[in-house]
Amino acid sequence: MGLEGIGARVVRKEDKRFITGRGKYTDDIVLKDTTHGVFVRSPHAHAKILSIDTAAALAAPGVIAVLTGADLAGDRIGGLICGWMIHSRDGSPMKAGAHPAIAHDRVRHVGDQVALVIAETKAEARDAAELVEVEYETLPAVVDPAHAMDADAPQLHDVAPNNLIFDWVLGDEAATDAAFANAAHVVELDIINNRLSPNPMEPRSAIGYYDPSEEHYDLYTTSQNPHVARLVLSAFIGIAPEHKLRVVAPDVGGGFGAKIYIYPEETACLWASKRIGGRPVKWTSERAEAFLTDCHGRDHVTKAKLALAADGTFLALRSDTIANIGAYMSTFSSATPTYLHGTLLSGQYVIPAIFTNVKAVYTNTTPVDAYRGAGRPEATFIVERLVETAARQLGMDPAELRRKNFIRSFPYQTPVILTYDAGDFEGNLDKALAAVDYAGFAARKAEAKARGKLRGIGFSSYIEACGIAPSQAVGSLGSGVGLWESAEVRVNPVGSVEILTGSHSHGQGHETTFAQLVNERLGIGMENIQIVHGDTDKVQFGMGTYGSRSGAVGMSAIVKALDKVEAKAKKIAAHLMEASEADIVMEGGELKVAGTDKKLPFFQVALAAYTAHNLPAGMEPGLKEGAFYDPTNFTYPAGTYICEVEVDPDTGKVEIVQFVAVDDFGRIINPMIVEGQVHGGLAQGIGQALMEGVSYDPQSGQLLTGSYMDYCMPRADDVPSFKVDHVTTLCPGNPLGMKGCGEAGAIGSPPAVINAITDAIGNNNLSMPATPAKVWAAVHAA
């Protein structure tokens, strides 16, 4: 390992601009003649739009235009789409209702956009938005997914009777039910996986610009995947063909899934720019708008059960889930509760029979889509809560019950589609047990008791499928796009290198880790490597960053392109040094003839490629190679998390006194960055377990958690320092042996926390978020 190569703790190249205030986020960009857009939003959860009077707003100072859903429909702009087709158990396709970028005749959630006011300044646009008169006929609303299919529930979309979008199943129902019928023990749980708001700290923002002279559009937007945005805006929404649309995602301040989707606001700004004659239209979300319009996550209501033999061997698992999709189907909303969820219900265990049924329903709430972990946290919560509960019910040690049922040989075909390729689940568990000092827990519990505190310990042995993923596989499961990644390596004549990647960095540190890979391969200093991403004019195509895929898929594409560069460089070097190509080795930035002292520095070979004065016969000049990489399987990070808590029985306050995370991410490029990803994921998972929860008024459908005064974000004082360690089994499916690390923390941690609290208080009936009030009530109900 070199100082800057694979495995080194290199400080980040991108940090300099961020710590000096010189990052360039979308809202920081000011184009000439920019206008400002403000959306008029529905104050009702469900209503018919009877009329919209824009006259007073249009007459207000500085106002350029007030655009409505009728204008949008008049220009034949298509609706937003859901890009993953799910079929119900009866074979029928999912029932997706129309989703116009500006509501036309009906609003379906508080915050639904009904008009776009464009003015010279943001203040003028905001003032004028107050003057838009919308006449509504309010309708009854439903927000609780458990009641969305009730006979008397209000109907959201005519195409989806009973608000049912799909009724999806996976696994062998007969075998599963038979296993339950013959089981010595059955453990059952009712689970609500609480609804969350992703809350990247940078609010969403968009600048749409139509240039009439070129008949060309630019969109600057807070996106995790600008190429997918361009594809959807072109091919489906129909604003402009792809060659007439450039999408730029500059510095993006966090995503966590919420910035994957193609939203109404950027669609409207892009379209509106042409409507007003070709001036840029800029919109930046306020935090209150973000709570109303950024896609939420989770929101599952589940009945789950686990069947065990008398000795604790797992026999079968069944779950029945209602998944809240919200008012409209967001871009990947159908994939999250199905193929990203049901497929993970085997956990780390041999479970011979598994069956799951997921009913996805519309409600009068903000759309729900993938949020960090996306379906996998919900699956992990089911499995790990069931296992912990079983250990208690059977009087077994929770660590040993897990160990007894771990999968030990690979590849392992689960009953729910996936084939796990590698792992060392016992290794993870043992390392975590040592780190937490499990043997000393009983003494710590007794000591806490003497102080009047209830101490508990909880486990979570998670596995997830990420590095999303093989195009053929996801296509067969309903994905509308392939999920490969692209890369281009441009070696300049002076030997510096630009890497163009379809991955997008919004905090992950790609500018550093991707450069470390190039340093490792070509021996070039980090200062001579530039990572280019986030601009569809520069990078030809890419699928973006989500599902922990930038390492396993994005970097693999770079490896493939580097292979081609190296092969050509070797040919040139062999020619220049009059040696056999087979004898050329590349080491430390030099091309050497093995067994001799002949060598050429890489930059001289690069220069030779461009001067083209002396190249092998027939070789094209230049040194630039591209590659597309499509994996053959997902990658399977797995780990064991152990949480130790102290509960104050008088107040219900939970203190996390220890949190140990042992993860197997395969090959790690930069341990510092990987640890940072784990820390952040853990805080989000602990946030879900203890503090966070989106809440709606059940009658009016009003969002009750619409600001940081009401939605409880984890602060520095709410989370501990973490003990993070690794076990390494290489992923056999990609050239670097990498697995994804971005989501693990958020996937594995919630059940560890809840298992720890319920262990401490001796009452297993506790839902997330486990606020002090709920914990206090559970303590005193026990």
Add this chain to the structure above:
Amino acid sequence: MATISLTVNGKAVSATVEDRTLLVQYLRETLGLTGTHVGCDTSQCGACVVHVDGKAVKACTMLAAQADGTTVLTIEGLATGDQLHPVQAAFREHHGLQCGFCTPGMIMAAVDMINRHGGPLDEATIRHELEGNICRCTGYHNIVKAIEAASAEMAGLRQAAE
């Protein structure tokens, strides 16, 4: 409308602003100092923290008109030329930032925290003092480490100077 004159990052500036203009809007939109960020609308997140007359202030919670006659320091003015402030350097060294959006406010709050307390800060103090700054990426682990290290370094520098 109000006419204001103040010093921002060592430079004298003056302008006529609407009464309702927030300090953060004036910094970002009029002066183009976009390092100060807006992450919420309820004075909770702290992405907009700057120093006004040497004290940490949420620039979304102060009118530009109120800043008349003051001296304002933003993230852009914290380093001395190419020489990073010890807190900036510590955030980089300890990986105290990921997406970078909360970072300017975090750093300005941390500088203020260290100035107020003097001496090296312990973890509990740092975590408590960070209640007005939200980060969604780092889980705070490395932010705390960075501030710990910077506070120790700055205490050492002060001692050496005395």
